[in-house]
Amino acid sequence: MTVGDTTSGAGEEPGSDSSVHATPHHEVDHTVEPTDDPLAIRLEALILGADRRYTPFQAARTAGVSMDLASRFWRAMGFADIGQAKALTEADVLALRRLAGLVEAGLLSEPMAIQVARSTGQTTARLAEWQIDSFLEGLTEPPEPGMTRTEVTYPLVELLLPELQEFLVYVWRRQLAAATGRVVQAADDDEMVDRRLAVGFADLVGFTRLTRRLEEEELGELVESFETTAADLVAAHGGRLIKTLGDEVLFAADDAGTAAEIALRLIEAMSQDETMPALRVGIAFGTVTTRMGDVFGTTVNLASRLTSIAPKDAVLVDGAFAKELIRHGDAPESEAQAAEAVAAAAERGRVAEKEGREPDDEPPLPTYRFGLQPMWQRPVRGLGVVEPWLLARRGKTGS
Known part of the structure; x- marks a missing residue:
């Protein structure tokens, strides 16, 4: 008999020959060893x-x-x-x-x-x-000689439990409010499940080799540092951390500009930390199925594939993502377009000066936050031929 036994109702005591059912990955073990303590x-x-x-x-x-x-x-x-x-x-x-x-x-x-x-x-x-x-x-050594782990743990739990319980409810309510807001803003019922999102994977390069070289404690500290940095950056810049997978994090954002900023911030943060391996990021934009806090679909698969082929310390994006950046004015269609914008602004300045006007009266120079460089088309397993784009940060001048 197991907690997962299924009998027809509560009116009969379950028999000893009931079948055993599979349990989910996370199991709560209710059995305890007998103790006289x-x-x-x-x-x-x-x-x-x-x-x-x-x-x-x-x-x-x-x-x-x-x-x-x-x-x-x-x-x-x-x-x-x-x-x-x-x-x-x-x-x-x-x-x-x-x-x-x-x-x-x-x-x-x-x-x-x-x-x-x-x-x-x-x-x-x-x-x-x-x-x-x-x-x-913090409990690897008892604070006083002769104290058992239980004697050390009990007062800590007694103090922390009510506070953490209240904190858990508070955070849940805040997250529920944010999730409800996204549902309310959805255009229709279909958009609540199938939405157009930017989805990105950030992956530590050479993690498998690191697992052979580092001690378990060092490896745990590295993963914790990576996940903490990623979670903080994703949240701070308006994205949502979907899940962490040790050497990889999956995040999503409502628009391409937000996802691009997150990706580049992640690359920059990891490259400044000498203890961290190189990072690579892949992002795709398109329809995504959201369910139980996770995301699914071709867009997610494409983002994962782009990550696997991305160079070290670089961000690869798909064509749909590149078009979104261009459409919202976050990136130029080409370097030639950016150069033309700079030349046009300079010409307007010369004309304004000749006419005795302030150049500030003219339309401002376009400010592109990001640059896009097309890469060679390549076949991606299960997704056909894709044309990835290399994403980079641009200066504030548009040049």
Whole structure:
């Protein structure tokens, strides 16, 4: 019997021969080794908010939820197999009751409730591991001789837990407000799912070789530094960090200019850090399917392929992205066009001077933030022939 067992309802105790179902990648292990340490028991109760008292069957029955639905919720949240151990608490019962209540009230469909459980479980699983790793970095040695890890951890958790819980809700509300704003601004329902976005991958060059050369701690510090820098730059310049993959980050932006600025800032930041390997970035612009905080589609695949062929410390973009930059006046169609704009501005200045007018009365010289250099067309596996463009930063004079 597992937390993922599916029986027809809450009215029958599950049998011992039930099938075992696969669990998601992030699993919450509810089983614990027996302990006589009262402080360890108190620590667990502090974190869970209550004592363990229910088997999965008992929790489902108490919540008034069928075992089938409860099992699907638990699998979606990433709960590991626990048999019929008394591993669940009043909080587990309340969570079941709330999710099932949303379905019964018609506020969420059953598939949507499963998605909510899955997205929340996956996100918080990584968050919890991330935070625990950070906390334990400062607990490698007990502060006083003879103190156990539990004795050190308990007061820390007791102080941090309520504050972090409130902080988590605060950040979630801010992110929910931002996501809701993007939905409200969408032109129609289709745009809520399929949107035109700039999508970029930033990839550390030679990361596989680094994994063989660096110690695990050094490698972890390098990845953390890269992810932190990338997250800060993406957020500061108006983009959204979709996910981090160790040696690679995926980001998105609503317009090409924002994505271009982020990409070049990433290259510049990494190149100034002697401890970091070279970086390469690929960006594509087009229709993207957004689902559960992730992005999918041909545009995403193209951005990934462009990253794989990009030179070190360089940004490659696709033709659609280049056209967006040109259309919004962020880049010239060609260097010849930029030179013509400079020459025309100089001529206007001479005419204004001859006529006794201030040159400032004339239209300003176009200011292009970026430059584009076409590269050789090349076949890209699964996407046909593409013409990448090399993106660079231009001076403020337009020349």
